Amino acid sequence: MAEALANYLPQPIAYLMVGLLQCGLLLLVPFIGAMFFVWVERKVSARIQDRLGPTRCGGKYGWLQLLADGLKLITKEDLRPKDADAVLFRLAPYVSFCASFAALLALPFANGWVAQDLDVGVFFILAVLGLEVFGVILAGYASASKWSLFGAMREAAQVVSYEVPLGMCVVVPVLITGQMDLVKIGNMQQGLFTNWLVFHDPFTFITFWVYFTCATASVNRAPFDLAEAESELVAGFHTEYSGFRWLAFYMAEYGSMFAVSGLAAILFFGGWNGPLPIVHMLGLTPENGPVLAWIGNLLGLFNFVFKCVAGVTFMIWVRWTLPRLRIDQVMQVCLKYCTPIAAVMFLGATLWTFLLPGGVGLRSMPYAYRYVHATAAEPAEAKAPQGGVADASRADRRLVALTQSAAEGK
Amino acid sequence: MDAINWHSLFFLLFAVVACGSAVAVVVATNIVRMALCLIVSLGATSGLFFLAGADFVGSMQLMIYVGGTLVLLIFGVMLTAQGPFISMRTGGGDWIVAVMLSGCLAALLVPAAFSVVAWRNQPTVAVDAHADQHAADERGATAKIHQVSEVGTHESANDAAAVSFEGDQIGEGRPRTSTHIGLGLLGARVDRLQPGSADLKPGMAGYLLPFELVSVHLLVVLVGAAYLARTKRRAKPQREA
Numbered sequence: 007m008a009e010a011l012a013n014y015l016p017q018p019i020a021y022l023m024v025g026l027l028q029c030g031l032l033l034l035v036p037f038i039g040a041m042f043f044v045w046v047e048r049k050v051s052a053r054i055q056d057r058l059g060p061t062r063c064g065g066k067y068g069w070l071q072l073l074a075d076g077l078k079l080i081t082k083e084d085l086r087p088k089d090a091d092a093v094l095f096r097l098a099p100y101v102s103f104c105a106s107f108a109a110l111l112a113l114p115f116a117n118g119w120v121a122q123d124l125d126v127g128v129f130f131i132l133a134v135l136g137l138e139v140f141g142v143i144l145a146g147y148a149s150a151s152k153w154s155l156f157g158a159m160r161e162a163a164q165v166v167s168y169e170v171p172l173g174m175c176v177v178v179p180v181l182i183t184g185q186m187d188l189v190k191i192g193n194m195q196q197g198l199f200t201n202w203l204v205f206h207d208p209f210t211f212i213t214f215w216v217y218f219t220c221a222t223a224s225v226n227r228a229p230f231d232l233a234e235a236e237s238e239l240v241a242g243f244h245t246e247y248s249g250f251r252w253l254a255f256y257m258a259e260y261g262s263m264f265a266v267s268g269l270a271a272i273l274f275f276g277g278w279n280g281p282l283p284i285v286h287m288l289g290l291t292p293e294n295g296p297v298l299a300w301i302g303n304l305l306g307l308f309n310f311v312f313k314c315v316a317g318v319t320f321m322i323w324v325r326w327t328l329p330r331l332r333i334d335q336v337m338q339v340c341l342k343y344c345t346p347i348a349a350v351m352f353l354g355a356t357l358w359t360f361l362l363p364g365g366v367g368l369r370s371m372p373y374a375y376r377y378v379h380a381t382a383a384e385p386a387e388a389k390a391p392q393g394g395v396a397d398a399s400r401a402d403r404r405l406v407a408l409t410q411s412a413a414e415g416k
Numbered sequence: 417m418d419a420i421n422w423h424s425l426f427f428l429l430f431a432v433v434a435c436g437s438a439v440a441v442v443v444a445t446n447i448v449r450m451a452l453c454l455i456v457s458l459g460a461t462s463g464l465f466f467l468a469g470a471d472f473v474g475s476m477q478l479m480i481y482v483g484g485t486l487v488l489l490i491f492g493v494m495l496t497a498q499g500p501f502i503s504m505r506t507g508g509g510d511w512i513v514a515v516m517l518s519g520c521l522a523a524l525l526v527p528a529a530f531s532v533v534a535w536r537n538q539p540t541v542a543v544d545a546h547a548d549q550h551a552a553d554e555r556g557a558t559a560k561i562h563q564v565s566e567v568g569t570h571e572s573a574n575d576a577a578a579v580s581f582e583g584d585q586i587g588e589g590r591p592r593t594s595t596h597i598g599l600g601l602l603g604a605r606v607d608r609l610q611p612g613s614a615d616l617k618p619g620m621a622g623y624l625l626p627f628e629l630v631s632v633h634l635l636v637v638l639v640g641a642a643y644l645a646r647t648k649r650r651a652k653p654q655r656e657a
Contacts, residue, residue, distance in 0.1 A: 021422070094452065125593050126471045133479035140455060143490055147448055166487055186594055299640075 028121055032110050036103070036261035040253075041072045043260045047322050054326040082249035087150050090246065093146035099254035102141025106261035108134045113268050114189045116306035117292075117299075117405045128176055128189035131269055132169070135224070136263055139165045142243050144318065145255070149246040157242030158230045164336055167232075168223040171344035175217035178210055179203050179273040188269075191278030199281035205273040206282045209354035214274045216348050218317075221266035225259060225338065228325035232333050259316070267317025268310070275313055278306030426467055434460035442514075445505060451490050458482050472593045601627055 011020040045060065048071065052059030060068030063099050086095055112127040112134075114120035124130050145159020182203060183191045197199045204214045223230035231242075244255045271277055285291065290302025331339065439459040444450045465474035471638045506514075602622045 091446075091448070094448065097452075124471050125595075126475050129475045129479070133475045133483055136479065136483035137485060139483075141488075142454065143487070143494070144448075147494060157492075162487065162491070167543075247571075301538070 031244055032107070032121055035110055036107055036265060039264050040257040040260040042388075043263070043322075044256070045072050045073060046319060047071065047325075050319065050322045051326045054323070058251050061325075062293060062297070068291055075327060077255040081314040082162065084250065085246070085248045087246050088131050091148040091150070093208075098141050098145035098148060099251040100141075100356065101144060102258040103254045105134055105137040105141065106258040106265065109262065110252045110266040111339070112188065113265060114192060114272065115238055115275070115310055116190060116303040117193060119303055120189060120364065123189060126186045126275055127267070128180055128186045128273070131137060131188075131265065132173060132176060135265060136165075136169055138258060138262060140256075140368070141258065145247070146243040149243075151246050154243050154245050157245065160333055161226055161243055164230060164232055164333075164340075165224050165226070166338045167337065168220045168344070171340060171348040172220040172224055174267070174348035174352055175213050175220060176193050176343070178213045181352070182206060182210065184357055189251050192272050192279065195276040196279050196286065197283050199276065202274065202279075207355065209351045209358060210274065213348065213351040213355070215357075216344055217274070218248045218270060218320075218349065220340075220344055220348075221261075221270065222321055222324065223323075223336070225262045227259075227263065229328040229330050231325075231330065232336055239355035263318050263321055264314055267314045267321070270317055271310060271313035278303075278310040280305070280309045280366070307398055422547055423467065430467060431461045433457075435463065447493050448490070451486065451493055454489075455486055458486065470593055472597055577615065592632040 011024060014020075015023070031359060045068075049059040049067070060071035063070040063074045065071075086092065107129045111121045112130045114122045114123075114127075120127075132322065142158050142161050142165070145158075146154045146161075149155070176315050179191060180186055183192050183194050185194070191203075199205070205211065210370075226232075244252055279285075285302040285305055288302075290298045290305065292299040437453040437460065440453040441457065444453060458477065459577050460481065462474045462477035465471075465477055536608050600622065601624050
């Protein structure tokens with residue numbers, strides 16, 4: 007796209023424009039997402055508590071509430087405690103927000119519609135989402151308030167410990183598909199909804215629920231919102247924040263909720279593939295030209311965003327349904343239940359893939375198969391240089407093909 | 417208008433950020449700001465890795481050093497830094513030792529860096545990217561067809577293998593870095609490939625065994641640490657009336 011534009015404009019400007027456009031599109035996700043989800047949260051909580059939710063702000067279903075919230079937060083005075091560390095206090099919300107935003111870089115929104123097509127997309131998203139905890143710690147420390155510090159410590163402890171089962175759950179789809187590339191993982195689940203990895207075997211089905219629990223905890227949603235000390239009526243690490251900086255924390259929270267739901271959608275629920283292969287039946291695939299592929303991707307985008315919003319709504323629903331846990335209960339759920347279950351699921355999925363190599367599972371090991379074939383045939387050449395030539399040369403050719411395909415592009 | 421060398425531009429950006437915040441770690445007096453500068457420095461280093469096409473190493477840097485080690489560090493600092501320790505000033509003697517040590521290291525590293533022939537007098541990025549890209553695409557396509565046909569004839573049962581061969585490239589013809597690392601662990605030399613190469617000893621497991629040994633070792637260390645750190649139960653529970 008930048009190259010095409012560079013024919014008409016000076017090259018630096020073309021690159022800058024395309025870069026800004028892509029950044030803007032990505033930024034829309036946390037911005038619009040946060041506004042929309044805050045409104046959804048109010049409406050859902052109101053339904054659950056048997057009241058109406060936003061009613062005074064006008065508009066159908068009170069949608070003007072979005073604008074009212076935004077205006078209020080932007081125009082609020084930017085306060086800072088007297089003893090706070092000024093630089094760190096101002097920096098902390100942006101650290102949180104950047105971490106949550108950077109996770110969206112590697113998240114594909116449809117087949118190939120991804121800001122940065124990373125080979126290790128899953129890994130990158132997990133690594134970057136883990137950085138959000140720095141914003142929390144910095145905010146808690148720099149606020150010069152003991153409640154903030156308590157909140158930050160609890161939250162950091164919780165986030166760091168829940169990364170362990172979360173990572174183990176994510177490994178299961180990676181193991182089955184043999185990929186860490188999110189675009190490929192999504193494309194492997196094409197076809198009927200039975201191809202989705204959550205229905206691949208019983209272990210992945212359970213893994214999904216463990217994943218979702220850990221994801222809820224690692225983005226600090228209730229029932230795991232331990233940062234807030236309710237008995238003292240303070241709001242955890244962002245007690246001292248007001249106005250736009252507080253908004254940045256909130257956008258980070260909703261942004262990472264969207265990111266983990268998107269990861270769940272791609273890893274377990276087929277990503278941008280709908281329950282029926284409508285896109286393929288209509289022929290809206292890249293083989294039939296870029297325009298049709300674009301339309302197909304648009305449908306895929308709709309699917310994907312629908313799945314993400316469903317995930318976030320589910321988190322909101324859980325928040326207003328279940329009671330909060332104590333800190334020891336939170337740690338117990340993580341260490342005594344989630345981690346061992348995730349480990350057992352990992353083992354089970356491994357055995358399932360080995361013992362029942364069919365469907366998607368077969369694709370996980372071509373490299374290993376062919377490498378073993380290639381090396382197993384090689385001693386034949388060493389022992390019997392006359393007889394084993396055909397066999398060995400075939401093995402060599404295979405190995406060369408295998409490694410060339412890996413080394414290609416250099 | 418000349419094409420801007422974006423690679424060099426971003427390399428300079430990340431390098432300046434990494435070095436600048438590394439200096440800031442040394443200069444800063446507040447211990448938490450030091451930690452923050454360290455985060456920025458390590459993050460910029462991972463940016464350099466991404467720029468070099470090493471996605472896996474870059475993510476690893478983010479996850480292990482920035483996300484793991486530094487969180488522990490900050491926890492440690494915040495829990496222990498009180499009163500006199502919260503701002504640290506370096507004494508004159510420390511400065512002398514530090515300058516001597518870092519001077520020795522620089523004296524080692526700088527000549528080593530300039531002795532690499534390939535880094536001198538060579539443009540880093542092919543300006544004629546279009547032609548190169550096109551050629552690479554063609555090469556990749558023919559190679560793929562070749563592989564797929566071969567695999568198809570020899571392993572008709574394993575047709576899924578062909579599928580995976582198709583998808584060995586990600587966008588823009590970049591190689592898949594994690595595949596390299598995986599093959600390297602299995603003992604394949606992805607950088608040097610001739611049929612029947614002596615580097616490929618039959619039945620050799622590559623670096624898989626050392627890798628597994630290190631993992632088990634780390635696990636044992638973890639379990640040991642948990643055992644040592646657990647709350648000790650008293651041998652004789654004392655009862656108070």
